[in-house]
Amino acid sequence: MSEKKPVVTVDLGGTNLRVALVENDKVINRIMHPTPRGAEAIVGLIAKQALEFANKDVIGIAIAAPGTASPKMDRLTKAPNLPELNNYPMAAEITEKTKLHCIVENDANVYAMGETFYGAAKGLETVVVYTLGTGVGGGIILNGKLWRGVNGAAAEIGHISIDENGHLCGCGARGCLETYASATAMARLAKEYGSKATTAREAFELANLGDKAAQQAFVRAGSALGIAIAGMLNTLNPQAVVIGGGGSSAYPLLKEEIEKQLKVRAFPAALENFKLMKCTLGNDAALLGGAALLYESL
Ligand SMILES: [Zn+2]
Incomplete structure (x- = not known):
């Protein structure tokens, strides 16, 4: 592990x-572009920008991407939001294009690496991260290593069912945590x-103003999270769970219910010294996590 070498993420x-550009555990340069359409255009833009940022010490490029990454981390095998990839x-x-080592990994996994290492x-070394966004994703770090699963499909922790007869999920199953x-x-x-809230943000604001219906929504979300996390604690017994993603701004409303x-559900031994x-x-998180992932992969 050459921890302090710079990385393009x-x-x-x-x-x-x-x-x-991440150097000495910090983002020291950054830029944002609209994502172009087409695989060649996306790869071309990443390569061009990486070369602009790279200095002679850069040891590689780590890409956090929406989808399932191959076990070799060289491509996405399933990318519903960017099917061209x-x-x-x-x-x-x-x-x-760049002559630099490059890896591709699922964005929630990379995010989890960021929150765990930085x-x-x-x-801590054994941590499960839940990302609450448009969907619910996450990443599992065991003994300081990302657990990818045999086929790169691990940590789809938003698709643990809380209720077999629940709301239909985008994945085709019912009652997933994500719903x-x-x-x-x-x-x-x-x-x-x-x-009367129409977005999560509005619901959050109304709940904080005392709207009982909005508050109830967060109690339900929190209890579903608590049920899912308890099952995971009994399975993996990690040191900590991190709640991340945009939806984590509702953490103060979710925490008590979780x-x-x-x-009630987790085994006492799994709760010993456990941190939420x-x-x-x-x-x-994803930009720094890319650096952690690249160091791990070398
Ligand atoms: Zn699902």
Whole structure:
């Protein structure tokens, strides 16, 4: 591990593409572009920007991308939001253009690496991170290593079912955690309980002003999270869980209900010295996490 060597990191989203230079555990240069359409255009822009940022010490490029990454971390094998990248040999193309080592990993996994190595859980080694956004994703770090699963499909922790007869999830199953705890779900729940909020942000603001229906939505989201986390604690017994993503701004409204469920459902030994925490890095988690991932992969 050459920890302090600079790395170019990329946070590739369906709408925007962010490129950064990370040096000495800090983002020291960054830029954002709209994500172009087409695999060649995306790869071309990443390579061009990486070369602009790279200095002679840069040891590689790490890309956080929306989808399932191959076990070799050289491409996305499933990219519903950027279908042009399905099985496209991204890493090889970028290496050819830049002569730099390149890896591609699922964005929630990279985010989890960021919060574990540089953020809320810094100093811990076995951590599970939940990201609450449009969907619910996450990442699992075991003994300081990202757990990718046999086929790169691990940590789809938003798709643990809380209720077999629950709301239909985008994945095709019913009652997934995502249908309670994503920002989309929080807005839907608030409406179902009779609040006039139309977005998660509005529901959050109304809940803080005392709107009972909006408050109920966060109680429901929190209990679903608590049920899912308790099952995971009984499975993996990690040191900490970090709640991240845009929806984590609702953490103060979710925390009590999560803890209530953990007390009832998690085994006492799994709760010993266990820490529930909120993310601290915001948008930088994926950019810093890319550096941690690249150091780990060398
Ligand atoms: Zn699902």
